[in-house]
Amino acid sequence: DTYAGRTITRDGQLLLEKAEKDRVETVWDRFENQLPQCGYCEMGLSCRICVMGPCRIDPFGEGPQKGVCGADADIIVARNLCRMIAAGAASHSDHGRDLIEVLDEVAKGKAAGYRIRDAEKLKRVASEYGISSDGKDDLKIAEQLAYAMQEDFGTRKKALTLLRRAPAKRRQVWDKLGIAPRGIDRETAEMMHRTHMGVDNNWQSLLLQALRNALSDGWGGSMIATELSDILFGTPKPATTAVNVGVLKKDQVNIIVHGHNPVVSEMVLLACRSEDLLQLAASKGAAGINLAGVCCTGNELLMRSGVAMAGNHLTTELVLTTGAVDMMIVDYQCIMPSLGTVAACYHTRMVSTSDKARFPGMEHREFHPDNAAEEARALVKEAIENFTNRGEVYIPVEPVNAVGGFSVETILGALGGTPQPLIDALKSGTIRGAVGIVGCNNPRIRQDFGHVTLAKRLIENDILVVDTGCAAVATAKAGFKASDAAQMAGPGLRGICSALGIPPVLHMGSCVDNVRILVLASALANALGTDISDLPIAGAAPEWYSEKAVAIGAYFVASGVYTVLGPMPPVTGSMNVVKLLTEGLQDVVGATFSVEPDPEKAALAIRRHIEEKRRGLGL
Ligand code: BF8
Ligand code: SF4
Secondary structure, eight states: OHHHHHBSOHHHHHHHHHHHHTTOOOHHHHHHHHOSOOHHHHTTOEEOSSTTOOEEOOTTSSSOSSOTTOOOHHHHHHHHHHHHHHHHHHHHHHHHHHHHHHHHHHHTTOOTTOOOSOHHHHHHHHHHTTOOOTTOOHHHHHHHHHHHHHHHHSSSOSSOGGGGGSOHHHHHHHHHHTOOOOOHHHHHHHHHHHTSTTSOOOHHHHHHHHHHHHHHIIIIIHHHHHHHHHHHHOOOOOEEEEESGGGSOTTSEEEEEESSOHHHHHHHHHHHTOHHHHHHHHHTTOSOEEEEEEHHHHHHHHHHHOOEEEEOGGGTTGGGGGSOOSEEEEOSSSOOTTHHHHHTTSSOEEEEOBTTBOOTTOEEOOOOTTTHHHHHHHHHHHHHHHGGGOOOOOOOSOOEEEEEOOOHHHHHHHTTSSSHHHHHHHHHTSSOEEEEEOOOOOTTSOBTHHHHHHHHHHHHTTEEEEEEHHHHHHHHHTTTTSTTGGGGSOHHHHHHHHHHTOOSEEEEESSTTHHHHHHHHHHHHHHHTSOGGGSSEEEEETTOOSHHHHHHHHHHHHTTOOEEESSOOTTTTOHHHHHIIIIIHHHHHSOOEEEOSOHHHHHHHHHHHHHHHHHHTTO
């Protein structure tokens, strides 16, 4: 069955069939149309950095071995990877900057609808920036924090403020290598500079700068995004929610938010809950207004408000084929430019909201902090009006229950305020280790197969899984976050999860929230007086596709976390680069990448790694 070959999800399979019937082209069709994909590009051996080129290196050694400028395979492959990391870091960090601007406008009373929802966290983060809260009201603190964080983006600092959260031993590693990031924008700009023709032509120093650039995302831009989202919208706490396309409701106005920035989706949520709009919906014959998310802005709402999640990356087109979506509101990142075309087959209204992200077939309604609350209300009203234009509706599955909302604050809170109980469980071997499963879907891999198989094998073997992004949605759809999911775990993990009333796979948020994993790992390492690279932990991105995911993988590894990628990054054209990433980095940062598309084998590799780290700690 071709549908089952594309996705392991039931909703996906049934909606693929519907899409075919409706003659809707999907990401899988276009992927097939692209085959065979360019072998030079797959290996990272093509270069179009300048217009003496484009150039390509012959991997078989018969054709050209140098680009027009003289760059060899090592330089070309390294530069291409570096630019992927720069783009990924830029994306997350620019998202972080947008939150600083909201905080600043809130402080200045210019952002109606937004407010400080976690004042305690505001003070805590402000103190990390050396801002005292004494005698100041929240808005004053917010203004000073916004300013200090903007400084982290610029060039005036020598090291990012939040690097101090990393264990001392890790910071020494970075200092020794000269890869402690200075400014968030600076590292991305320098990466682009170094990869211009005729600048840095040493593949090792290029890759070291790429690690520094990635660290500026993980311990900088993304970390700021997460912390400010918590301050502005609330620090997540566990809440029950529902996942898969079955969260759409036939008798309600369905609005989907898609993208990444909670700045838009939080205002849409607010509007969906307003009494007058609920009444308007009732007057149109709708039983309510049903807000659901896809991708990471969905994760942001799920984490903080228990908002339902319709699907992950490869579901974003299919969700429209239900005919049940009255409006999809998007901001930026991972929004396929095909969506407008898909929506045109149904009554769905498509709306883009960010000045920096426009899409064909979408109406553009720009959101800024000062008009967002009002614009959101206007859009929800229009979605309600569109409810009566619906044609046939097909919602083929029932939703699955899940618990989300595991911030570090929540996890440590559940453990009584310290990581000690978790350390005790690791020491006794009740839990063998912990793994972060992160990242996307990719049509190269059956949707969710990598995430679900890996998570299953790990929890069966008493390894706690934390996840984010589209991986987190995948495991939720598979039931690993249901209240009774502890049964799926091995005996040790099962006992602990049952006692704490938590699932064996903890939803830690969106992709910027991968920084929560860094903070948790640092708490464990600090409590043990060791480095992150000594811990029995690992990272995995079994179905990654995006440049952001490469940046995440790189900051995980540079922070000392062994990380297994599913799809192969475009580096196989240089065995030097491959060897450095998969072996050489061990001596440099105490961790490496590994590539393993088969999740069964990835699980074995991770278990082996965890047992080795346990032995290293004498456990
Ligand atoms: O930032 S996991 S497909 S939605 S890039 Fe995109 Fe990948 Fe999903 Fe979230 Ni992350
Ligand atoms: Fe070719 Fe060098 Fe220009 Fe790249 S930078 S396109 S290898 S000439």
